[in-house]
Amino acid sequence: MVSERHSVVISMEEAVSMVKDGDILGIGGFVTTNKPMALLRSIMKEGKKDLALVAGTSSIEVDMMIALGLVREVTSSYVGAEALAPILPFYSRRAGRTFQVRDIDQGTFITMLRAQILRLPFLPSWGPVGTTMPALNPLIKPVADPFGGPPLMAVPPLAPDVTLIHAAQADIYGNVQHLGAVYCDPMLARAAKKVIVQVERLVSNEEIRKNPGATTLACKFVDAVVVLPYGAHPTASQNYYSIDAAHISSYVKAAREFFADSKEPLEEYLNKYIKQPESHIDYLESVGLKNILGLSLEGGL
């Protein structure tokens, strides 16, 4: 019998079942670009809880998960949406209360991932030196320079149980091409125990082999692929669509009102976009074709 190379393409339901309560969840992308929103919405709808989020530079996805009470810990260097929301309400107000923050900066973050990838017990980092980061994050400890320089700060390895990534395209074997910036995604994938990639479109293996230099994650680092066009919405997807600023602002407004005088707008938002849609297509329906296609980077629609 001749065996065939097998596909790693799975359904949304199968992908969500790979995430367990209590998991350390790696989230790829950068602030409001290339966030694996469709996978995260399903995880939120399922109510996976006690999650430790590892999102180097994050935005509303982390804030929403905190709002839903699903988060026990956040490791991030930034939670905000640039000019749309310099500070996000639930992250800012509930940090240290309903969840713990592991304070890091981006340089320290990649050093922790690198320690994990190289299977080292620690690595030194400049980031925390002289700052109050070690007081805020007890995982960071001073370390002597064996070559005689001033002391540095050591950081431990960081290993997500499951990392979620959004990318442009993949073949059925899990060879992924971002067709743009990769951010921390390659490191988050290499440091994780399992990796799920959601893609805008599935392409043939021949298409991948036309330009192997464009492959950003070789299939060795990808356990599963889920095909979710427009899956990064309301964040941007490189080469496909820009951020939905109005949608992001509507979430931020509802979240701010939650802490001001009215809990209803947030409830409405979460019902409409997280709880009620039965599928990713349902979600896109609730956003509306006109809104979705209006974000196209191709323009003209």
Next chain:
Amino acid sequence: MEAASNKELRAIFVSRHVENRDYISLGTNLPIPTAGVLLAHLTHAPDLYLNVLNFFTNLSHVQRFEDLTQIANPAMAKYAENFMSMEEQFYAISRMDLSFASGLQVDMYGNQNLFGIGTDPANMKMRGPGPVGTSTVMATVKKYFIFINEHSPRSLVKKCDQVSAIGWGEGGPDGRAKYGFPGGGPQYVITPRAIFDFDEESKRMRLKYLLPPSTLEEIIENTGFSPVIPEKVEDMPPPTAEELQVLRTRVDTRGILRD
């Protein structure tokens, strides 16, 4: 031509401190310094190498910029010459000439706080957005400017509640040397009311220019510590017609610096 607004003056100050061939990283949510760098790029610095988001680019061929407020937007990626990972971005810092920092609080030695307000790590009153890459970048980059949108005793403080990136530490000419940082430290602090540099000996913030309509009394009243005040505070040399024209017609096309 209409006189320069306060925000335009700050962008022009940045532009004048950018040299051709510099390699500069544009930070997140800092539209005024971004405008300043792009103004330099379209006037005297066509060979800038820019690090926008996660790619390298030269933008001297761009006729008009559409949106200064959202650089984390892939619409800008059409200008990329080289994509790089976050890790590669840190590999590039040893060649970086200038970066920008910000803070919820900045102290008299230019140390910054983006972590949040409150001195008790276990019970902070308010969480900030976080340091992004600043802790590591400000330790290692050749030079940097600090840019804050509020000049008050709340934002310019004697001592930061938390410190997310080091300026001149506890001051003195060796304020940074004791940490062994490879980077050169902060050169200027730019606020809506004034521009400061640092006294060579004490490394304390020193008033350089007042920005209109501020007065010296207002600066003293609104700064949470005593900055060094030189005997004579000079005015910033006024913008040229070319600076204003390029800024308004090609860089800040939406007029956000004129609000």
